[in-house]
Amino acid sequence: MTDRHDEHSNLSNPQKIATSLFAGACAGAVAKTAIAPLDRAKINFQVRAAQFSYRRCFKFLKESYINEGFISWYRGNSANLVRVIPSAAINFAAHEQWKRILGTDKHVKTPGRRFISGSLAGVTSATLTYPLDLARARMAVTNKTVYNNLFSVFLSIFRDEGATALYRGALLSIIGVLPYSGCVFFTYETLKHLRTDYDPHRPINKTERMIFGAVAGLVGQTASYxxxxxxxxxxxxxxxxxxxxxxxxxxxxxKIIREEGIRRGLYKGVTMNWLKGPISVGVSFMTFDTLLRLIRRSSLFPQN
Structure with missing residues (x-):
């Protein structure tokens, strides 16, 4: 996900992994915190039968604020960050490594490998961090009387449902991340290639990275929702x-299709994702690319 001149830097592969892990972790934390209130509202509608609308969504946020205070908007965000930080770090780092292994866009443009490397990066990340994602979802749809903190979620699941419950829905998550991660990385990388081909003499700026990431997020969220x-x-x-x-x-x-239909069931809350998804992915890609370039150009990692 770096620019072409950065992809061929003289850093060793371990140094590239270390820098991409750090930049990815920061990117994930910044992006998810920015849209945490919208994320909690979306999950609340996803798991209940009530029909989604922006009016109901913001009513939910308003009532949460009145009844539980501002901090309620970020309930589950600590668990989310515990998941997102390693997830984003692994996702971005894995993407760079899969690109290297598959030889993506190394000598010629390879759109197919671009999609595959993105998909494999998502699968790698989702597999390693799924229990944290499950815990975060549980906290987002309950109040403090059910789970006090992240530790209480895991303790309760182990005690009442067994260790295998930590991976309930994991296979579907891994299958779902294939089109999402593939579309996101493919779209973002392709837009960067198109922009560089159009104007090879001017570096891609932060605004362009944000826009490319937003478009990529919109495509990925719709495909995998x-x-x-x-x-x-x-x-x-x-x-x-x-x-x-x-x-x-x-x-x-x-059951969802039978009781709620496809549009109001399987795509319930998708318009919220069209709002928060592009913001989150745009911020994430812009933060990652910008931070990665700054680190790799610094003296922290002397080149060979």
């Missing part, structure tokens, strides 16, 4: 819909 809805239902069934706690992915999907 139904997987996200089903995954959230599976993750939170034990605390929101106990009667569905034994249902697996296909049964949950059929």
């Amino acid at each position: 139904p997987f996200d809805v089903i995954r959230r239902r599976l993750q939170t069934a034990a605390v929101i819909r106990p009667d569905e706690s034994s249902l697996r992915a296909l049964a949950t999907t059929r």
Whole structure:
């Protein structure tokens, strides 16, 4: 995800991994914190039968503020950051490594490998950090009387549901991340290539990186959104819909379609993602690229 001249720097591969892990962690933290209130509102509608609308969404945020205070908007964000920081770090670093392994755009443009490297990066990250994602979803849809903190989520799941529950919905999550991560990285990288081809003498600026990331986020969120809805239902069934706690992915999907339909069920809250997704991904890519270039040009990692 770096610019072409940075991709061929003289840093060793371990140094590239270290810098991309750090920049990715910072990018994920900044991006997710920026849209945390919208994220909590979206999850609340995803896992309940109430129809989504912006009016209901902002009413939920208003009522949360009145009843529980400003900090309620960020309930679950600590768990989210615990998940997002390693997830984003692994995602960005894995993307660079998969690009290197597959030889993506090394000598000629390879759009297919561009998509595959992005998909594999997402799968790598999702597999390693899924239990944190599940814990964050549980905290986002409950109040403090259910879970006090991240530790209490894991303790409760171990005690009441067993260790395997930590990966409930994981397969669907991994399948869902394939189109999402693939589309996001492919779109962002492709837009950067198109921009560089159009004006090779002017470096890509921060605004352009933000816009490219926003477009990439919009494409990725739309392509993978139904997987996200089903995954959230599976993750939170034990605390929101106990009667569905034994249902697996296909049964949950059929139930959603039968009772709520495709547009109002599988795509419930997608318009919220069209608002927060581009913001989050745009901020994430811009932060990562900018920070990575600053670090790699500094004296912290002397070149070979």
